[in-house]
Amino acid sequence: MAVTAEPVTEVCRRARAASLLLPAAATADKDDALAVLARRLRERKAEILDANRVDLERGVEAGLDAALLDRLRLDEERIEAMATGVEAVIALEDPVGELLERRTLESGIELEHRRVPIGVVAIVYEARPNVTIDAAALCLKSGNAAVLRGSSSAAASNAVLVELAREAVAEAELPAGTVEAVAGGGREELGQLAKQRALVDLIIPRGGEGLKAALEEVAEVPILYAASGNCHVYVDATADPGMARRIAYNAKVQRPGVCNAAETLLVHRDLATELLPAILADLHEAGVELVGDGRVRAAAAVPVAPATDEDWDREYHGLKMAVAVVDSVADAIDHVNRHGSGHSEAIVTASADAADAFTGGVDAACVYVNASTRFTDGFEFGMGAEIGNSTQKLHARGPIGLRELTSTKYVLRGSGQTRG
Amino acid sequence: MAVTAEPVTEVCRRARAASLLLPAAATADKDDALAVLARRLRERKAEILDANRVDLERGVEAGLDAALLDRLRLDEERIEAMATGVEAVIALEDPVGELLERRTLESGIELEHRRVPIGVVAIVYEARPNVTIDAAALCLKSGNAAVLRGSSSAAASNAVLVELAREAVAEAELPAGTVEAVAGGGREELGQLAKQRALVDLIIPRGGEGLKAALEEVAEVPILYAASGNCHVYVDATADPGMARRIAYNAKVQRPGVCNAAETLLVHRDLATELLPAILADLHEAGVELVGDGRVRAAAAVPVAPATDEDWDREYHGLKMAVAVVDSVADAIDHVNRHGSGHSEAIVTASADAADAFTGGVDAACVYVNASTRFTDGFEFGMGAEIGNSTQKLHARGPIGLRELTSTKYVLRGSGQTRG
Numbered sequence: 001m002a003v004t005a006e007p008v009t010e011v012c013r014r015a016r017a018a019s020l021l022l023p024a025a026a027t028a029d030k031d032d033a034l035a036v037l038a039r040r041l042r043e044r045k046a047e048i049l050d051a052n053r054v055d056l057e058r059g060v061e062a063g064l065d066a067a068l069l070d071r072l073r074l075d076e077e078r079i080e081a082m083a084t085g086v087e088a089v090i091a092l093e094d095p096v097g098e099l100l101e102r103r104t105l106e107s108g109i110e111l112e113h114r115r116v117p118i119g120v121v122a123i124v125y126e127a128r129p130n131v132t133i134d135a136a137a138l139c140l141k142s143g144n145a146a147v148l149r150g151s152s153s154a155a156a157s158n159a160v161l162v163e164l165a166r167e168a169v170a171e172a173e174l175p176a177g178t179v180e181a182v183a184g185g186g187r188e189e190l191g192q193l194a195k196q197r198a199l200v201d202l203i204i205p206r207g208g209e210g211l212k213a214a215l216e217e218v219a220e221v222p223i224l225y226a227a228s229g230n231c232h233v234y235v236d237a238t239a240d241p242g243m244a245r246r247i248a249y250n251a252k253v254q255r256p257g258v259c260n261a262a263e264t265l266l267v268h269r270d271l272a273t274e275l276l277p278a279i280l281a282d283l284h285e286a287g288v289e290l291v292g293d294g295r296v297r298a299a300a301a302v303p304v305a306p307a308t309d310e311d312w313d314r315e316y317h318g319l320k321m322a323v324a325v326v327d328s329v330a331d332a333i334d335h336v337n338r339h340g341s342g343h344s345e346a347i348v349t350a351s352a353d354a355a356d357a358f359t360g361g362v363d364a365a366c367v368y369v370n371a372s373t374r375f376t377d378g379f380e381f382g383m384g385a386e387i388g389n390s391t392q393k394l395h396a397r398g399p400i401g402l403r404e405l406t407s408t409k410y411v412l413r414g415s416g417q418t419r420g
Numbered sequence: 421m422a423v424t425a426e427p428v429t430e431v432c433r434r435a436r437a438a439s440l441l442l443p444a445a446a447t448a449d450k451d452d453a454l455a456v457l458a459r460r461l462r463e464r465k466a467e468i469l470d471a472n473r474v475d476l477e478r479g480v481e482a483g484l485d486a487a488l489l490d491r492l493r494l495d496e497e498r499i500e501a502m503a504t505g506v507e508a509v510i511a512l513e514d515p516v517g518e519l520l521e522r523r524t525l526e527s528g529i530e531l532e533h534r535r536v537p538i539g540v541v542a543i544v545y546e547a548r549p550n551v552t553i554d555a556a557a558l559c560l561k562s563g564n565a566a567v568l569r570g571s572s573s574a575a576a577s578n579a580v581l582v583e584l585a586r587e588a589v590a591e592a593e594l595p596a597g598t599v600e601a602v603a604g605g606g607r608e609e610l611g612q613l614a615k616q617r618a619l620v621d622l623i624i625p626r627g628g629e630g631l632k633a634a635l636e637e638v639a640e641v642p643i644l645y646a647a648s649g650n651c652h653v654y655v656d657a658t659a660d661p662g663m664a665r666r667i668a669y670n671a672k673v674q675r676p677g678v679c680n681a682a683e684t685l686l687v688h689r690d691l692a693t694e695l696l697p698a699i700l701a702d703l704h705e706a707g708v709e710l711v712g713d714g715r716v717r718a719a720a721a722v723p724v725a726p727a728t729d730e731d732w733d734r735e736y737h738g739l740k741m742a743v744a745v746v747d748s749v750a751d752a753i754d755h756v757n758r759h760g761s762g763h764s765e766a767i768v769t770a771s772a773d774a775a776d777a778f779t780g781g782v783d784a785a786c787v788y789v790n791a792s793t794r795f796t797d798g799f800e801f802g803m804g805a806e807i808g809n810s811t812q813k814l815h816a817r818g819p820i821g822l823r824e825l826t827s828t829k830y831v832l833r834g835s836g837q838t839r840g
Contacts, residue, residue: 371834414791
């Protein structure tokens with residue numbers, strides 16, 4: 001792979017120039033580029049796999065662990081998934097130009113409030129090369145110029161994927177600079193990227209707490225964190241026992257390494273003697289390591305270690321769960337607001353009052369009643385592809401899809417109005 | 421005035437506690453508090469004026485200039501304007517709970533996407549005591565706890581106004597902590613406030629570039645800048661001459677010290693010999709100091725000094741204007757995008773193509789066709805009161821009204837759904 005030693009500023013400057021033209025790009029042209037990209041991914045499969053083999057061999061030499069190597073690895077199936085993912089973005093509505101409001105002001109001026117692209121969006125991510133294609137496709141459809149900064153471990157794979165995206169942009173006659181990439185996955189390039197306030201409008205980091213901390217330290221560009229989740233399931237006194245068992249199990253066990261998996265289970269004290277031991281037995285059988293407070297440990301028929309203060313704040317990213325007994329829905333809400341990360345929180349209840357108290361009182365992007373936290377996802381929400389899930393309260397909260405990649409503009413048409 | 425030496429963290433902690441209860445506050449209770457506040461402002465006029473007199477005397481002693489003293493000064497009329505401003509907020513629709521989307525997902529889960537308060541909003545402002553009431557009223561109606569930090573020059577006035585707001589909050593039985601104030605207007609308190617990431621969700625500074633720079637240096641809390649404006653009026657080749665003269669004059673002269681006043685006039689070269697001199701003569705007669713490029717100076721019949729490179733980037737905040745001749749609408753767009761601050765930009769034209777090119781190509785919060793830039797304002801836009809104008813692209817762009825003081829929440833109601 002040809003790592004260009006080009007300064008980050010030059011890369012961003014080309015993206016900026018493209019970003020001034022992209023708001024006017026026709027939906028058909030953007031969709032054409034996406035169709036070409038999907039086709040190239042399939043046609044050039046062998047080239048992609050060759051590059052990926054280089055990354056994998058380097059990864060083995062560098063001693064990457066099995067999980068990282070798996071995330072890095074591409075195969076025919078994963079390449080086909082990238083192509084169908086791009087085709088799914090074609091099917092999504094173009095958010096650019098969407099009319100949010102139109103009205104005639106007292107002055108007679110006609111006001112229109114419309115969605116416009118944000119401008120230059122930088123995506124910073126780790127390992128998985130498919131993010132290169134997801135991010136390029138979402139930015140392209142939303143009229144943003146993308147500056148991609150993958151990790152050095154995927155450099156060869158990403159170089160080929162970026163090249164395919166650029167060919168698609170060129171073939172659809174969209175501005176050069178629509179898809180740019182920062183070569184070199186080091187912290188120095190990251191620092192440079194994070195300081196391009198004049199050229200980059202937004203950085204979206206997809207990665208762990210280390211990446212977040214590194215960016216917070218240096219960033220001058222606004223950041224939208226696709227953040228980690230410390231999610232809870234609260235089983236209320238009135239919960240249907242079978243439903244509670246299924247939801248608690250699903251939220252923890254179905255895919256424990258993702259951000260919408262549950263980390264803590266809260267159970268109402270009325271259920272401590274019967275339902276709680278049954279839920280704990282389910283989790284134990286699935287191989288979940290359990291830690292809990294005194295009341296949980298007293299009730300459990302399976303091993304539950306004592307929970308430390310830190311356990312309530314942790315995202316385990318695996319088969320481990322903290323469990324507490326609470327005295328009321330109010331106590332559950334208080335626990336969630338003190339320890340949660342504002343991602344996805346669920347209550348299992350048959351009481352409308354408890355459901356309303358929980359959905360109103362819990363301060364999070366997504367609050368569930370009688371469903372698993374695992375549904376927080378752009379596809380599940382009917383938004384199409386997503387670029388992560390925001391736990392921030394400003395700009396975008398929840399799945400970051402095409403609309404969340406837009407800003408707005410007021411256009412005001414008059415007939416000579418002046419202010420008196 | 422009793423300046424409490426209370427730590428900033430304690431003030432923010434009380435606001436945080438209130439912010440957890442405020443999302444559930446009934447619109448009627450919030451409106452009650454606003455009605456009480458309007459009444460108290462009228463009933464306690466004498467007390468407010470006494471406190472204001474203390475600030476004014478201190479200001480004179482400290483040698484504040486006439487403009488600052490004027491902004492600091494309250495009189496019966498200005499107090500009445502504050503009271504009617506609060507009543508106008510009562511009339512605005514409560515944004516909290518507004519339904520943005522509702523649909524049934526493929527999983528059968530019912531998704532609702534609603535507006536919720538942001539949480540704790542800190543407003544940092546200078547001199548004018550009326551901002552205390554505007555900010556408190558807008559935060560209250562939008563369900564946010566407000567942390568107000570006025571300048572030390574208005575300390576006595578602000579202390580009385582905050583007290584009235586607190587009494588109104590108490591009388592309506594809203595949570596204590598709904599309106600909080602940081603005593604002491606120094607940079608140290610500002611720095612402390614800007615670091616309360618765990619307690620404050622947003623800071624909105626209302627002030628000049630000095631305040632902005634001071635905050636950018638230290639802030640860890642997200643900031644929404646109610647920023648300054650370097651606004652342009654572009655007179656296109658096809659402009660109606662009378663309309664062009666009126667709009668250029670109004671945008672510069674009607675109130676030159678505000679952020680939506682124009683700083684630069686761009687005129688198409690076809691109009692350089694006839695219309696341009698007439699516009700310059702109007703401005704000169706109004707006392708506007710003119711600077712211009714070579715073509716402007718050659719055409720003008722009134723004094724026009726040479727413009728320096730810096731002139732194109734400056735917000736004069738007064739009766740001074742930079743003028744340039746451009747060769748096309750494309751050149752005008754390019755000038756605006758290079759030098760503008762993304763606030764408010766106007767084209768005067770009879771050509772639909774030129775209007776579309778300008779509104780599409782100019783990257784700004786508000787783009788006008790055949791109207792003065794001076795209309796950028798929450799009241800003029802039919803949004804009611806505002807807390808400034810955002811030139812950022814993220815979260816809110818344009819006037820910051822009640823909706824812009826909200827975040828969103830997804831509430832998802834299922835019947836036991838788990839993810840497969």
